[in-house]
Amino acid sequence: MPAFWSAAAGKLVERWLASGLASAVYWLVMVLAWAAGQRHPRQALVGRLDTVGAMRAGEQITLLLVVLVGLAASGLLMRQLTLPALRLLEGYWPRFLSSASERLCAGHARRRTADSAEWRVLYARLEAAPSAAGPPAPLSAAERAECTRLEARLRWSPRDPALTMPTRVGNILRAAEAEPHHKYGLDAVLLWPHLWTLLPEAFQRDLSVARQRLDAAVAAGLWALLVLPAVYWTPWALSALLFTPAAWGWWLPRACQDYAILLQVAFDLHRRELYRALRHPLPTTAAEEPAAGLRLTAYVYRGSDDPALIFDPGD
Numbered sequence: 001m002p003a004f005w006s007a008a009a010g011k012l013v014e015r016w017l018a019s020g021l022a023s024a025v026y027w028l029v030m031v032l033a034w035a036a037g038q039r040h041p042r043q044a045l046v047g048r049l050d051t052v053g054a055m056r057a058g059e060q061i062t063l064l065l066v067v068l069v070g071l072a073a074s075g076l077l078m079r080q081l082t083l084p085a086l087r088l089l090e091g092y093w094p095r096f097l098s099s100a101s102e103r104l105c106a107g108h109a110r111r112r113t114a115d116s117a118e119w120r121v122l123y124a125r126l127e128a129a130p131s132a133a134g135p136p137a138p139l140s141a142a143e144r145a146e147c148t149r150l151e152a153r154l155r156w157s158p159r160d161p162a163l164t165m166p167t168r169v170g171n172i173l174r175a176a177e178a179e180p181h182h183k184y185g186l187d188a189v190l191l192w193p194h195l196w197t198l199l200p201e202a203f204q205r206d207l208s209v210a211r212q213r214l215d216a217a218v219a220a221g222l223w224a225l226l227v228l229p230a231v232y233w234t235p236w237a238l239s240a241l242l243f244t245p246a247a248w249g250w251w252l253p254r255a256c257q258d259y260a261i262l263l264q265v266a267f268d269l270h271r272r273e274l275y276r277a278l279r280h281p282l283p284t285t286a287a288e289e290p291a292a293g294l295r296l297t298a299y300v301y302r303g304s305d306d307p308a309l310i311f312d313p314g315d
Helices: 002-019 022-036 041-053 057-090 095-127 141-155 168-184 188-196 201-226 228-232 235-277 289-302
Strands: none
Touching (some): 022 057, 022 228, 022 235, 057 168, 188 235, 188 289, 201 235
């Protein structure tokens, strides 16, 4: 039996470590908040520890197992909440918020239109060739910085106004999803499971790490919100609200950009493997690629009986 309990505890420790330390940090904060709400915080904590120390060995092991199971369950619950929370942060809102969503989308679309017009003016001056009237006036340092800033903003917003999302996070991810269609005619959402299986293992690991960071940013904001019930013990728990805007307003957009860059790189470098795996002929010129991508997307989505589509026999 001791060996059984030791093995069980070891497995739970491994599962807990795999889940991450976030749930442990959360419960530690809740315990500290409880102690802060006591008349004598230090004595309250010491008293609880003395109670645990006075337990028999079997009781302590049982308590440890209960704690580890609770931590693992907390981590599992948070993983289940992360995707719905991310969807809300992207801007996939309930129907009763459709009016607010439409106004925000319209505002983002107007800003992109204005940014695009301003960028074109600056870029035209940057690339202008000398003429009979003389060389064009060079851009100042401030104008070059503004051009770079506009390029960055345009990169992380969808080109098509119809694809605009009401939030910054949503626009970053939507722009990344739409880019393979604009450049190659490929539907990133539909074809991603197929392309994933063809990616090198090292690149898959990089993508997985980037996605874990994205999910961690979402979860961090959720953990901070879940500290609010501790206000019952101490008003200092309200300070946790400061972490949610930091996690969702600063950390999450940057994590989304890192993930989006890798998503685009996957299509830029490995779309050829997708054509080969599905035995579709590779486009021979850049001009042919959008049409070839649309044909490949349609084939994956609904199949094809087009007699003009001739499969590549492969090697």
